[in-house]
Amino acid sequence: MRKDPRDLRILDPAAGSGHFLLYCFDLLLAIYEEAWARQDGAPSYGPTGQTLHADYPTLEALRRAVPALILRHNLYAVDIDPRARQICALALWLRAQRAYQMHGLKRDERTMIDRVNAVCAEPMPGDAALLAEFAATLEPPVLGQLVRGLFERMRLAGEAGSLLRIEADLRGAIAEAKRQWRERPTYMQAGLFGDEPLTIEQVGLFDVRAISDEQFWDHTEGMVLAALQRYAERAEDGLGYRRRLFADDAASGFAFVDLCRQRYDVVLMNPPFGAASKGWKAAFEQAYPRTKNDLYAAFVERGLALLHPGGMLGAITSRTGFFLTSFQKWREEILLKAGRPTIVADLGYGVLDTAMVETAAYVLEKNDG
Structure with missing residues (x-):
């Protein structure tokens, strides 16, 4: 079923500096224009019931609005590193400015970017x-x-x-x-x-x-x-300080909780791999008994849980989960039960710049059950 582009949500749960979401931004620019051009039978936006064309009668009006719409409604990022979160938010803001520039919009013609859904997973502030x-x-x-x-x-x-x-x-x-x-x-x-x-x-x-x-x-x-x-x-x-890049973002701790409560159409990730940290190990193993042998396996389990039924998860991870016996539950209960593989590519070495590990890229569709 088609959705109004404003109802699409894409999450990177271990975003780093946001490379995956930058590619998504470019794709969404095209999706918005294609959806705007399709007036017959166009889906409406959930909160208002209005179609994209009704809210933006001209292509110029749409192009003035789309960069801000993408950052407000479509792209979501989480990381545990506050600096990575800041870089991700800044990179997405700069990509929006480039989109405005690409369409020849001057500064006073651009819709203000007042929100980027890039969140640092951190404890609540205060004592x-x-x-x-x-x-x-x-x-x-x-x-x-x-x-x-x-x-x-x-x-x-x-x-x-x-x-x-x-x-x-x-x-x-x-x-x-x-x-x-x-x-x-x-x-x-x-x-x-x-x-x-x-x-x-x-x-x-x-x-x-x-x-x-x-x-x-x-x-x-x-x-x-x-x-x-x-x-x-x-x-x-x-x-006496703000951990916010833009004025109306919620405080970081609350924003993380709110992000976890939502469900997404797409989850994209290149998650960390290996064992959990000592302070989190016991709670991690209790929360993820089927995938506790490696963080990346748990991220795939968590990513599928955050999807709408029929949503898609794309990941680049170590390839070990596809053949080691210690990942049997991950294969049987996550890849083949919670999800359904649609594409798998065995990439080997040389894909990740910062890690000498053999990788695989794959896409899973979340089952309806």
């Missing part, structure tokens, strides 16, 4: 005291507990990067809090005839006593993320 002070202001109290839990989990982001399943952690914590809320009569009855109020330890992990309506749980994830964004921006302001 424990600031977090505790902020969390204490949140009502009901379970929101503060969820925010603190997510904050603690984010401490691994600098080592785990995109492999940190932060969105699954949040949903799991909310599900556990909801379970405790549904079972609350059990522990509430224990304090009916006592003189002392129930402690949090008596209640359980989450303080859900102030919640009276089950509909609260339908909106909990959004409330936690909104609170996390407020905290992140407050913490960064308090530190």
Whole structure:
């Protein structure tokens, strides 16, 4: 099914300086113009229901808008190195300026680039005291507990990067809090005839006593993320600096969480390979039991999970996963079950400038199941 180009999302989960996304930028320039020219039966943009041609009646109007549209809607990057993230964002911004120049648009005719979705996977800013002070202001109290839990989990982001399943952690914590809320009569009855109020330890992990309506749980994830964004921006302001290249980007820690919650049409990668770092090793092996023998295998598993059904993953990695017995689960359960290979090229040596490793390039289509 065709999509409006503004609904396409492409992610590089280990982006470095963004080479893959620069190639994607050039391809998207052509995709936008082809979609604009196809007026009959053109798909509409999800949030507005408008077609590309309706929003940009002339080709000149489209060309003024497209570079900013690509950076705002289409391209997403994650890296654990803040310098690499900055270089990636700058490279994409410069590529947008070149597109404007290519169409002869002067500076005052160009749409302002105010957002680049290049995120550094890093812990949330601030410290424990600031977090505790902020969390204490949140009502009901379970929101503060969820925010603190997510904050603690984010401490691994600098080592785990995109492999940190932060969105699954949040949903799991909310599900556990909801379970405790549904079972609350059990522990509430224990304090009916006592003189002392129930402690949090008596209640359980989450303080859900102030919640009276089950509909609260339908909106909990959004409330936690909104609170996390407020905290992140407050913490960064308090530190006296901004880890943002453009004015309306979210703070880095929150932006990483938000990026992990989305689903993508394409994931492209040349991920790191080898063993996990010591600080992340135990959590890594627990999170990726099928692919824990090598980081690149886990990145492929994670990349497929981040795709829409039918989405495409493209990777250049070591070729060892295609024949070593230690990668049997990766081949059987990831390549052939979670995905479906469409192209495989055995490239050998000489492809990666910085690593003497035999490589393979391949494309997987995510299965619908």
